[in-house]
Amino acid sequence: MSDEEETVSQLTDKQKIEIAKWFLLNSRPEKSNTSPEVSNIVHRNAYIRAVLKNERVYRAAVAEAFPLYNKAHMICLEFPDRSGEVIVSSFSEIDKNEYLDPRTAQVARVDHVKQSANLQNAFVLSLMLAISSGIPMSILIFTSQSYEWKSKFKKRTFLWDGGNEHGVCEDARQQMMKSFPPHILRNIVLGKRLKSHSFGYLQFCQQISGGRWCALDAEIIKYVSEAYPKGVCSVYCANGKDVEEPGSDFELVVVISAARHSPQNFCNGSWRSIWHMEFKDELQIVEVRGKLEVGAHYFEEGNVQLDAKHECKDSTIFQSPDDCAVSLTTIIRHETEYLNSLQVSYSNLPDTTFKDLRRKLPVTRTLFPWHNTLQFSLTRDIQKNLGLESSK
Numbered sequence: 001m002s003d004e005e006e007t008v009s010q011l012t013d014k015q016k017i018e019i020a021k022w023f024l025l026n027s028r029p030e031k032s033n034t035s036p037e038v039s040n041i042v043h044r045n046a047y048i049r050a051v052l053k054n055e056r057v058y059r060a061a062v063a064e065a066f067p068l069y070n071k072a073h074m075i076c077l078e079f080p081d082r083s084g085e086v087i088v089s090s091f092s093e094i095d096k097n098e099y100l101d102p103r104t105a106q107v108a109r110v111d112h113v114k115q116s117a118n119l120q121n122a123f124v125l126s127l128m129l130a131i132s133s134g135i136p137m138s139i140l141i142f143t144s145q146s147y148e149w150k151s152k153f154k155k156r157t158f159l160w161d162g163g164n165e166h167g168v169c170e171d172a173r174q175q176m177m178k179s180f181p182p183h184i185l186r187n188i189v190l191g192k193r194l195k196s197h198s199f200g201y202l203q204f205c206q207q208i209s210g211g212r213w214c215a216l217d218a219e220i221i222k223y224v225s226e227a228y229p230k231g232v233c234s235v236y237c238a239n240g241k242d243v244e245e246p247g248s249d250f251e252l253v254v255v256i257s258a259a260r261h262s263p264q265n266f267c268n269g270s271w272r273s274i275w276h277m278e279f280k281d282e283l284q285i286v287e288v289r290g291k292l293e294v295g296a297h298y299f300e301e302g303n304v305q306l307d308a309k310h311e312c313k314d315s316t317i318f319q320s321p322d323d324c325a326v327s328l329t330t331i332i333r334h335e336t337e338y339l340n341s342l343q344v345s346y347s348n349l350p351d352t353t354f355k356d357l358r359r360k361l362p363v364t365r366t367l368f369p370w371h372n373t374l375q376f377s378l379t380r381d382i383q384k385n386l387g388l389e390s391s392k
Helices: 003-010 013-025 040-052 055-072 125-133 167-179 182-190 199-208 212-227 321-333 335-347 377-385
Strands: 076-078 085-087 093-095 098-101 106-111 116-122 139-143 155-159 232-239 250-262 267-280 285-298 304-317
Touching: 013 040, 013 055, 040 055, 076 116, 085 098, 085 106, 085 232, 212 232, 212 250, 212 321, 250 321, 267 321, 285 321, 285 335, 304 321, 304 335, 321 335
Parallel strands: none
Antiparallel strands: 076 085, 093 098, 098 106, 106 116, 139 155, 232 250, 250 267, 267 285, 285 304
């Protein structure tokens, strides 16, 4: 047995798990070169399994590493029926392996290793709120999949007349009220969370935020579609879900995640930003804290990686929901300034940082032609000194 093999055999299972986790957590957030449809961490996972040669240790490492990795990189997973998508993050996590998409009020059960999502239970919570409080909506759809009233109906669609508080609206309300079991109905009327743990979001959005959640979500969607062609975003409630009366402090969190994978061009990049917005009712201000993370990887005949982080703060005053959403989105739009400053600083890198090095490095901005080095005088000089030129 070699010294290296002996050292490996002396490692405890806990040490092996920590080493395996380190390799998995430090995988680049990109697709594998050999299998473009598979992410790099999933591809690296197969190698970890082969090296460990211990299924128990392997499963323990994977069970710890993959959830941390997926939440740290805020990966986005599409629902199987293409009805929506969920961002895997600490803000959307409502239970172990369960994540909420507040926009569609659907809960996804995530397989972290396969990086796939399945609907755990799906229903549009705005209908429940409208039923219990009479809030007019336009078109409301309710889908039951996993509760006691499942046998009564599978899917029913109701039209809600926004300008009519009776008629179709009242008929739908009475009909749906009769469909709910008493204990579920009691939870709806009292505004408690249901089995999905997500009812608090809609209760908060309608009653506490005064429409600010919906307005902010709409503005963020518009901004992300302009700034990040393949970006995704979501607005979560971090604090204030359990407050039952307006006029209280609450906090919204905007999450933006975007990635561009171009293995054929030997480059990949990712963007993650988290914006905390604290609405302070007494002071009538909104304090904003942003954390931006940029990752880039260039690997054509080399390996160059960039990991940059930036934090910023700002504030704005309380306004109407629409005006407040515009002001907050304007603050978020400043992240493009940070991205532009990164591009400028790195384009000037050869003329600034490289010049400060003790030994000057040549910067040609071209790839070194390793396959044809005879064109360089250094090669010719070496050949001449060694007497190799005449033998050609």
